[in-house]
Amino acid sequence: MTARLDSRPVPRLAGHADLIAHAHARSATHGLRRQDAPDLDRLPRSELELRREQHRTLLRQATPVMTELCRQLAGTRCMAVLSGPDGLLLHADGDARFLRRSEQVALQPGADWSEGRKGTNAIGTALATGTPLVVGGPEHFLDANRFLVCACAPIEDADGTLLGALDVSGDASSSGLHPLTPVQTAVLQMEHCLFLARHADAVCLAVDDRPQRLGTPAEGLLAFTPDGRGLAMNRAARRLFGLHPRALPPAFADLFDAGCEPEAALPHATESRTVRGRDGCDWLVRRYPAPAPVVRPPAVEPVAGRALSALQSGDPVINAAIGKLKRVLGKQVAVVLSGETGTGKELFARAIHDDTPGRDGPFVAVNCAAIPEALIEAELFGYEEGAFTGARRKGGIGKLLQADRGTLFLDEIGDMPTSLQARLLRVLQERAVTPLGSTRTLPTDFMLVCATHRDLRAMVDDGSFRADLYYRLNGLTIRLPALRERVDLAALIGRMLGAGTTTPPPRLSDAAAALLLGHDWPGNLRELATVLHTARCLADDGLIDVEHLPDELTTRPRLPPAATAVRLCEHQDRLVADTLERLGGNISAAARALGISRNRLYRQLARAR
Numbered sequence: 289m290t291a292r293l294d295s296r297p298v299p300r301l302a303g304h305a306d307l308i309a310h311a312h313a314r315s316a317t318h319g320l321r322r323q324d325a326p327d328l329d330r331l332p333r334s335e336l337e338l339r340r341e342q343h344r345t346l347l348r349q350a351t352p353v354m355t356e357l358c359r360q361l362a363g364t365r366c367m368a369v370l371s372g373p374d375g376l377l378l379h380a381d382g383d384a385r386f387l388r389r390s391e392q393v394a395l396q397p398g399a400d401w402s403e404g405r406k407g408t409n410a411i412g413t414a415l416a417t418g419t420p421l422v423v424g425g426p427e428h429f430l431d432a433n434r435f436l437v438c439a440c441a442p443i444e445d446a447d448g449t450l451l452g453a454l455d456v457s458g459d460a461s462s463s464g465l466h467p468l469t470p471v472q473t474a475v476l477q478m479e480h481c482l483f484l485a486r487h488a489d490a491v492c493l494a495v496d497d498r499p500q501r502l503g504t505p506a507e508g509l510l511a512f513t514p515d516g517r518g519l520a521m522n523r524a525a526r527r528l529f530g531l532h533p534r535a536l537p538p539a540f541a542d543l544f545d546a547g548c549e550p551e552a553a554l555p556h557a558t559e560s561r562t563v564r565g566r567d568g569c570d571w572l573v574r575r576y577p578a579p580a581p582v583v584r585p586p587a588v589e590p591v592a593g594r595a596l597s598a599l600q601s602g603d604p605v606i607n608a609a610i611g612k613l614k615r616v617l618g619k620q621v622a623v624v625l626s627g628e629t630g631t632g633k634e635l636f637a638r639a640i641h642d643d644t645p646g647r648d649g650p651f652v653a654v655n656c657a658a659i660p661e662a663l664i665e666a667e668l669f670g671y672e673e674g675a676f677t678g679a680r681r682k683g684g685i686g687k688l689l690q691a692d693r694g695t696l697f698l699d700e701i702g703d704m705p706t707s708l709q710a711r712l713l714r715v716l717q718e719r720a721v722t723p724l725g726s727t728r729t730l731p732t733d734f735m736l737v738c739a740t741h742r743d744l745r746a747m748v749d750d751g752s753f754r755a756d757l758y759y760r761l762n763g764l765t766i767r768l769p770a771l772r773e774r775v776d777l778a779a780l781i782g783r784m785l786g787a788g789t790t791t792p793p794p795r796l797s798d799a800a801a802a803l804l805l806g807h808d809w810p811g812n813l814r815e816l817a818t819v820l821h822t823a824r825c826l827a828d829d830g831l832i833d834v835e836h837l838p839d840e841l842t843t844r845p846r847l848p849p850a851a852t853a854v855r856l857c858e859h860q861d862r863l864v865a866d867t868l869e870r871l872g873g874n875i876s877a878a879a880r881a882l883g884i885s886r887n888r889l890y891r892q893l894a895r896a897r
């Protein structure tokens with residue numbers, strides 16, 4: 289049924305009053321009193337990062353779903369909150385104005401919203417009962433939380449294990465539909481993604497008796513070993529086959545009259561087909577394709593608090609740039625990243641965000657070159673309903689407001705139309721945004737990181753970029769070197785080959801290593817990642833040889849012929865020796881310059897001997 293974000297009575301599901309009454313009784317047994325002051329305790333940032341790391345899989349699958357949910361709820365002054373199974377808030381996203389108001393009761397990452405700490409509330413009560421529900425106004429046990437109305441649904445693994453909860457909270461005095469149904473739909477999507485991610489190496493099948501449900505988060509999911517042994521099934525599949533929520537997953541042959549192995553019955557079926565079940569019913573079945581292995585650029589998922597350090601691999605220019613960046617983090621210094629296309633500017637921008645005090649806030653990226661000039665103003669500043677032809681009902685929140693308390697990354701800032709540069713300058717000076725068609729000025733505060741492959745100084749000279757904006761942006765300019773200029777190529781290759789896999793990384797033949805080290809890499813890190821990904825797919829036996837590399841690598845050598853025969857390990861040994869010599873044999877300084885631990889450096893020296 290529908291609940292509303294207003295002060296009028298809210299229609300409830302049957303049994304809701306009893307559920308709230310029992311929750312209030314539990315709250316009293318925890319020693320809470322209605323008039324208690326808000327519990328504003330939050331975990332220290334370091335401890336929160338450790339807890340987030342423990343729930344990394346949940347966060348990875350839930351965050352994009354929450355972003356889309358907030359986009360659907362734009363204009364309703366709501367926020368989406370993700371909690372762990374114990375009620376600890378892990379991530380929050382949504383309306384910047386309400387996010388600020390939520391600080392009054394610590395509805396923020398790091399706070400504990402279990403019933404034991406906050407009394408009856410949507411998150412704690414949904415976790416305690418395993419029931420989706422809406423808790424509004426006076427239904428909260430603590431008076432301090434009565435300005436809230438919240439919809440929450442628990443998130444479960446395929447075996448029924450409680451993983452956390454998704455909540456949407458808003459102001460009880462605001463009007464508008466309260467989204468319990470969208471919350472439940474978002475949870476279904478999260479559970480769907482979690483199932484497929486957890487069983488990525490298995491044979492995963494989608495099954496249903498209704499074609500319109502197949503291909504949606506509501507479809508049944510089954511996971512089998514290649515020989516047909518049952519591994520897992522989601523709640524929808526258990527309902528379809530009439531199985532108990534705690535029953536062991538049956539084998540493929542126990543469900544379908546199609547042989548004992550799913551590989552034989554559905555070898556490459558990515559489109560739905562009809563399969564006869566053991567129960568005599570015809571089931572629509574579709575097989576999910578196995579995910580292709582991905583080679584990521586280095587440090588895609590940096591260690592919390594050390595994201596920039598994780599980008600070090602021995603190049604002194606990169607190391608010096610990271611040293612400068614660390615000294616300005618959290619000090620309201622704008623950063624401009626310059627360099628050729630593919631040198632890792634967005635990778636650095638994300639690392640800067642992950643190391644700032646606002647790392648729990650959003651990271652909002654805008655490619656100024658990719659948005660049509662007619663739309664970029666609305667995209668950045670937002671707009672009110674009816675501000676222009678085709679404007680969405682209830683308007684839209686611009687990127688500048690979405691980035692509040694987080695990081696705004698303006699990629700290709702040199703391509704921003706000059707007509708908007710003055711408006712951006714005013715926002716940066718006043719820390720406030722006026723959406724299109726509005727007279728309201730809304731505060732916003734963010735870390736600004738810009739990137740460009742252009743020479744902004746030259747653009748100022750020729751009049752294509754505003755000088756006042758240039759001087760406002762130019763707090764710290766970092767030039768990222770092209771890959772051909774870096775001395776840590778061997779270390780980068782090794783790191784990228786080993787990224788994103790728990791199996792031993794493929795080996796390089798001497799000839800292949802020589803070609804990789806000798807290429808000038810005009811596409812920089814992006815080109816290198818593509819070449820290694822393709823070679824990794826082609827090298828079935830785990831050895832990458834010349835035949836697995838693009839032909840152009842043999843036609844564009846960077847090093848002189850005498851140097852192309854050097855092996856990858858010899859290149860690493862030479863880099864270590866040169867670094868030690870340059871630093872007078874200081875092991876600690878050399879390890880820092882190379883971006884490795886002292887123990888690893890000692891092992892490298894021992895191997896070289």
